[in-house]
Amino acid sequence: MAADQQTPALDLTMDPADLTAALVDVESVSDHETPLADAVEAALRRLPHLSVHRDGDTVVARTELGRRERVVLAGHLDTVPLPTVDGSLGAVPAVRRREGDRDVIYGRGTTDMKGGVAVQLVLAQQLREPTRDVTYVFYDHEEVASDASGLGRVMRNSPELLEADFAVLLEPTNGTVEGGCNGTMRFRITTHGKASHSGRSWIGDNAIHKQAEVLATLARYEPRTVTVEGLDYREGLNAIRIGGGVAGNVIPDTAWVDVNYRFAPDKSLEQAQQHVRETFPEHAIEWQDLSAAARPGLDRPAAAQFVAAVGQQPMPKYGWTDVARFSQAGVPAVNFGPGDALLAHTDDEHVFDDAVRACHRALSQWLS
Incomplete structure (x- = not known):
C-alpha cells in the first residue's frame, strides 16, 4: 500500500531509540492500527532486499537469501488505550527526559512494545546480508481477544510466510531472554441448589454454600514448579471471580466461580485440562479460554x-505470549525485548534509550 498524505513517514535509518519515539507518536490502539501499518509497509517497501506482504493490518517482510536457517522477529503494532484528562481514550505523544545519567522515553507503547518494533525496523533496514534469512512480522490486534490476532490470521491464511527454525518475540523482558511461556486457561464451576425465601431457608438449598468445597480445594492446592529445558516454570491455580445470588431475601439456587490455571510447558493443553478435571472430580467444568504453553x-x-549473543542467563516466561502460537506451529520461540514488562499498560509506561539500543546490538550481533 503506497504512502499517502495521511501516512506518517518513518525513517528506518534513525537511531532505534529515536524511532521508538516516532512510533509512539503514531496512535495505534487496537482496532486503529491502519495508519501505523501503512507507515511500516511503506518504509519496508523502499528496501529492495526484502519481499513484503500485507494481510489486513499485519505486515510481513522477508529476506530471500537461501540461508540454511530462517528466524522470525515478531512484534505487535497495537497498544491498549490510555485515559486522557477529559476521560476519553487516546494516545499521547512521546516525552523525552533525562533521568540521572540515562535518557528515557515516556508514552503509550514505549514498553509494550514499540521499542521492540523500532529495533525490528532498524534491523530490517540495516541487515542486507544477514547470516540467517530473517522474517520480520509486524502484526495487529495483540491486545484484544486472541481470535482477532493478526499473527493468528497470517498463520491461517499464509502459514508458509512464518515457517522458520526459530522465532524471537520482542516483548519487553528487560533485555533478558525469556524462554517459551506458561499456558493459561480459564474455566467456570457452577454449583446448584434450590431457591427459597431466606425466612424459610430450611426449604431451600444454598448454592453459594456449596462453593465452599471448591474454594477449599483451591486454598489447599499446592502449585508446582516444573523444570523444562533448564528453566523453572511456576504454575498457579486461582479463583479470579465469583458470583451468585438473586436478592437480599432469597436463598440462591445458583453460584459460580471462575478459575485461572497457569501451567508449565511440560503439559499439552489436553493434559492440563485433564489435571483440572482430576482436581475437581465432582464438578462439571465449563471451559472459557484455552491457550497452550x-x-x-x-x-x-x-x-x-x-x-550467547545476549550474554545473560535465560529466564522462564510466566505469562502467556504469542510465542505459544509459534510453538504450536512447530517453531520454537523466546521472548526478548527492551523495557520492563511491569510497566506495560501503566500510566507512566516508559523505556530507556540505552535499553532499546542494547536490544538492537544483541540482535544485530546474532544476525550478522
Whole structure:
C-alpha cells in the first residue's frame, strides 16, 4: 500500500531509540492500527532486499537469501488505550527526559512494545546480508481477544510466510531472554441448589454454600514448579471471580466461580485440562479460554547462539505470549525485548534509550 498524505513517514535509518519515539507518536490502539501499518509497509517497501506482504493490518517482510536457517522477529503494532484528562481514550505523544545519567522515553507503547518494533525496523533496514534469512512480522490486534490476532490470521491464511527454525518475540523482558511461556486457561464451576425465601431457608438449598468445597480445594492446592529445558516454570491455580445470588431475601439456587490455571510447558493443553478435571472430580467444568504453553526451544543451535549473543542467563516466561502460537506451529520461540514488562499498560509506561539500543546490538550481533 503506497504512502499517502495521511501516512506518517518513518525513517528506518534513525537511531532505534529515536524511532521508538516516532512510533509512539503514531496512535495505534487496537482496532486503529491502519495508519501505523501503512507507515511500516511503506518504509519496508523502499528496501529492495526484502519481499513484503500485507494481510489486513499485519505486515510481513522477508529476506530471500537461501540461508540454511530462517528466524522470525515478531512484534505487535497495537497498544491498549490510555485515559486522557477529559476521560476519553487516546494516545499521547512521546516525552523525552533525562533521568540521572540515562535518557528515557515516556508514552503509550514505549514498553509494550514499540521499542521492540523500532529495533525490528532498524534491523530490517540495516541487515542486507544477514547470516540467517530473517522474517520480520509486524502484526495487529495483540491486545484484544486472541481470535482477532493478526499473527493468528497470517498463520491461517499464509502459514508458509512464518515457517522458520526459530522465532524471537520482542516483548519487553528487560533485555533478558525469556524462554517459551506458561499456558493459561480459564474455566467456570457452577454449583446448584434450590431457591427459597431466606425466612424459610430450611426449604431451600444454598448454592453459594456449596462453593465452599471448591474454594477449599483451591486454598489447599499446592502449585508446582516444573523444570523444562533448564528453566523453572511456576504454575498457579486461582479463583479470579465469583458470583451468585438473586436478592437480599432469597436463598440462591445458583453460584459460580471462575478459575485461572497457569501451567508449565511440560503439559499439552489436553493434559492440563485433564489435571483440572482430576482436581475437581465432582464438578462439571465449563471451559472459557484455552491457550497452550510453549517450550523454550533452547536446545536448538540458533537459540544457543542467540543466548550467547545476549550474554545473560535465560529466564522462564510466566505469562502467556504469542510465542505459544509459534510453538504450536512447530517453531520454537523466546521472548526478548527492551523495557520492563511491569510497566506495560501503566500510566507512566516508559523505556530507556540505552535499553532499546542494547536490544538492537544483541540482535544485530546474532544476525550478522
